[in-house]
Amino acid sequence: MLFLRSTVAAVLSASLIAIATPATAHTHAQPNHTDHNGHDSHNTATTPDTAEVAPEPTISIIPVADGVYMLVGEGGNIGLSVGEDGVLAIDSQFAPLTEKIQAAITTLSDQPIRFLLNTHWHFDHTGGNENFSNSGTVIVAHNNVRERMSRDQFIAGLGMDVPASTPAALPIVTFSEDISFHFNGETIHATHVNPAHTDGDSIVHFPTANVIHTGDIYFNGLYPFIDVSSGGGIDGMIAAVDRVLALADDETQIIPGHGALSNKAELEEYRGMLVTVRSRMQAAIETGASIDQILTMDLNTDYDATLGNGFLSPEQFTRILYADLTR
Numbered sequence: 001m002l003f004l005r006s007t008v009a010a011v012l013s014a015s016l017i018a019i020a021t022p023a024t025a026h027t028h029a030q031p032n033h034t035d036h037n038g039h040d041s042h043n044t045a046t047t048p049d050t051a052e053v054a055p056e057p058t059i060s061i062i063p064v065a066d067g068v069y070m071l072v073g074e075g076g077n078i079g080l081s082v083g084e085d086g087v088l089a090i091d092s093q094f095a096p097l098t099e100k101i102q103a104a105i106t107t108l109s110d111q112p113i114r115f116l117l118n119t120h121w122h123f124d125h126t127g128g129n130e131n132f133s134n135s136g137t138v139i140v141a142h143n144n145v146r147e148r149m150s151r152d153q154f155i156a157g158l159g160m161d162v163p164a165s166t167p168a169a170l171p172i173v174t175f176s177e178d179i180s181f182h183f184n185g186e187t188i189h190a191t192h193v194n195p196a197h198t199d200g201d202s203i204v205h206f207p208t209a210n211v212i213h214t215g216d217i218y219f220n221g222l223y224p225f226i227d228v229s230s231g232g233g234i235d236g237m238i239a240a241v242d243r244v245l246a247l248a249d250d251e252t253q254i255i256p257g258h259g260a261l262s263n264k265a266e267l268e269e270y271r272g273m274l275v276t277v278r279s280r281m282q283a284a285i286e287t288g289a290s291i292d293q294i295l296t297m298d299l300n301t302d303y304d305a306t307l308g309n310g311f312l313s314p315e316q317f318t319r320i321l322y323a324d325l326t327r
């Protein structure tokens, strides 16, 4: 009942409407409307309460470090390296936003957008790929990003069909472990991590600027989506967070996949949450409880109020954890 199948088109239009509410402003497309108490969910993509106040999406430019910016619009946070060599962008949000994203970048640089690096295959990070590619940008990602974008996908945790991307949207440079961009006086290093949010995640490190873009292994201020059907899992999420923490110090600026610009202390708190919710779910599963029984236990009331009003309701997050840990 919770996870009805829906089309990407419906979800995308719902997403562009749903940005009116702050709770969904920096999240993935919203497939289900929830009551924000997390105990009910309906697959009504367009609800009057959000539709009537829908503004045009705008792109905010947030300076992160010298030559590094974060763009916030709709979909995953974009990272930018801007300098004399040109522009490198990390993730591309949704196709309808490309012109606004490119216009925002033009205010920072008159140089071309030479590279687009995708942190993973999800359409709220790759939806603008084709437009960037058609403008001459070279798209780079882990092998599994191209692989998944090349074929129809079904995201079980959201009940969502995602059709294969057009050839122009696909990364044309792919890597298996890591890749470096010697660009704008920096060695920008993208490293694939073991399956976490998906099986194609990369974290992107700017060692000189002391910035890390985490992709969707980090949702700041909301429960993270874990795409189990794309190979993700909470153990991998925790391990990937540890990879980021090992690169960070107290001055590091951390661009999360979703949510506000962050830092090491907040990421450590997020890691603590992941470990706690995992052990609670593991303990509940070991009692032999069914998912319906576990849902009545309200395992994470301490986190639900702050993290359960974003992309995932507490119930959705609980179901994903259950599916992950009972595989």
Ligand SMILES: [Zn+2]
Binding pocket: 027, 028, 075, 076, 122, 124, 125, 216, 257, 258
């Ligand atoms: Zn995302």
Ligand SMILES: [Zn+2]
Binding pocket: 120, 122, 197, 216
């Ligand atoms: Zn994602």
